[in-house]
Amino acid sequence: MPKKGKRSQAQKRRRRIEALLRTSNATNYASGEASVDPESPDFFPSLFEYSEQDQDMEAPDVMDSSILNKMTRRDTCIRKSSFTEASRSSTAEEAEEFCTDEQDAMIPLEIYNKLQVQHQQLMIEYIDLCTKSYALQEENNQLKEELCSRMFSFSSIRMKAQQMLFFTGLSTVIFEWLLSKLKGNVPAMYSTLSLEDHLLVVLMKLRLGLRNEDIALRFAVTENAISNILRNWIRIMAQTLKPMIKWPTRNAVLKKMPKCFQKKYRQCRCIIDYIEVFIETPRCMMDQAQTWSNYKHRHTVKYLVGLTPAGAVCFLSPGWGGSVSVKEMVSNSGFFELLEPMDKILAIRGFPIREDLVAYQATLHIPHFKKSDKQLCASEAGTPGRLSNVRIHLERVIGRLKKFTILTSVIPRNQEDILGDMVTVCGALTNLCQT
Structure with a gap:
């Protein structure tokens, strides 16, 4: 109820x-x-x-709750009904459209077979093209490697010991060590050349004395680029390597003393010689007079060189004009101040410094060869063989520095300002070269 x-x-x-x-x-x-x-x-x-009066009537503030609920339920039913009919209509249209598309997508079997054959042919052609492309890529890489090997660079001679010694005088290990010492100070001036190639340019110039045009052709750069590399690198190399040329202690000399020096020349402290580097005729008349060498009959710059009996460069004087006498060059080079009492100095040619050495309690010795047209004196007759061996060793030691062909070439005027740095670098590199 x-x-x-x-x-x-x-x-x-x-x-x-x-x-x-x-x-x-x-x-x-x-x-x-x-x-x-x-x-x-x-x-x-x-x-x-x-x-018209109805417009002025005010609407009731509160609507009857029963009427409001009834209207809400009615609107909800209407919306649900409309949504259901719309969904049914949309689903029917999509189904009809799908069927139509499926019917349109159907193609005859004959055309399908032709397309399948064409697809297989295209796949065969694609595989063939891929194979040819891979072969061409391999050939391209091989040709690039061959081209790089023919182009002159450090990488092309790095693993060739004989070529490294010929072009630089250094082994690959010493070359890379030297580059590690210079790397923080020298610039990479040209992106087409690696740092190794920059150093190789300098060493080839010093070791072989090649012209800038020759080096530029080898490295496929301009002559101006080679000139800039030489100027920048040689100055920095001279500053970096100069400490390698230092006066040795007596104990250091004794440890490396050659056998031919052991008996009579055990107290040999240094072997001295001088080099004369040819230069182009200066424009200034005063410079022409100062650099003229009566001995070479050329314009030269002289450098006094001191070497240990083992062959290391231990002293290098500043450059002097070719007109300066040997006595004046030695006296003003600071060489005498390095000597100690009882030191023996050896040379292969006459140095008029015997009297000067007496003041430092040192002596000068010049080994001689026996000549067929001249009788040896009594003091030389007892030891001809020993003197000959020592002299041969001296010439070999002094010849190590002269292997840098730049020192026997004619230095152009535009490079005379870096000649001193060139000689310093050559002296330091001599200490790195294999004996």
């Missing part, structure tokens, strides 16, 4: 609807009559007469 409260509410609702229907007529419905379909717009009357 329904409760009394619920029954009274239902009765009130029914009476209200009946009253509403009694007050409405056909003019209150859009179709002219009421409808029993809840989804029809004529389920409720929607058209009412109104006067």
Whole structure:
């Protein structure tokens, strides 16, 4: 049995609807009559007469909750119904469209077979092209390697010991060690050349005395580029390598003393000689007079060189004009100040410095060869063989420095300002070269 409260509410609702229907007529419905379909717009009357006074009437602040709930439920039902119908319509259209596309996608079997044959042919051609491309790539890489090997560079001679010695006078290990010492101070001036190639340019210039044009052609750069590399690198190399030319202690000399020196020349401290480097005729008349050598009959610059019995360069004087005498050059070079009492100095040619050496309690010795047209004196007769061996050794030691062909070449005017640095670098490199 329904409760009394619920029954009274239902009765009130029914009476209200009946009253509403009694007050409405056909003019209150859009179709002219009421409808029993809840989804029809004529389920409720929607058209009412109104006067101008109705516009001034205020709407009630609170709507009856029962009417509001009923209207909300009605709107929800309408939206659900509309969505369901729209979904059904959309699904039907998509299905119809899919069927149409599938029918359109169907192609005859004959055309399909032709396309399959064409696809297989294209795949065969593709594989063939890939194979040819790979072969061409391999050939290209091989030709590049061959081209690089033919182009002159450090990498092309790095693993060739004989060529390294010929072009630089150094082994590959010493070359790379030298580069590690210079790397932080020297610039990479041209991107087309590696740092190794920069150093190789300098060493080839000093060792072989090649012209700048020759070196430029070998490295495929301009002559101006070679000139700039030489100027910048040689100065920095001279500053870096100069400490390698130092005066040795007596103990250091004794440890490396050659056998031919052991008996009579055990106290030999140094072997002295001088080199004269040819230069182009200076433009200045005064410079011409200072550099003219009566001995060479050329314009030269002289350098006093000191070497240990083992062959290391231990002293190198500044450059002097060719007109300066040997005695004056030695006296003003600072060589005497390095000597100690009882030191023996050897030379292969006459140095007029015997009297000067007496002041430092040192002596000068010049080994001689026996000549067929001249009788040896009594002091020489007892030791001709020993003197000959010593002299041969002296010439070999002095000849190590002269293997740098730049020192026997003619230095052009535009390189005379770096001649001193060239000689310093050659002296230091002599100490690095294999004996």
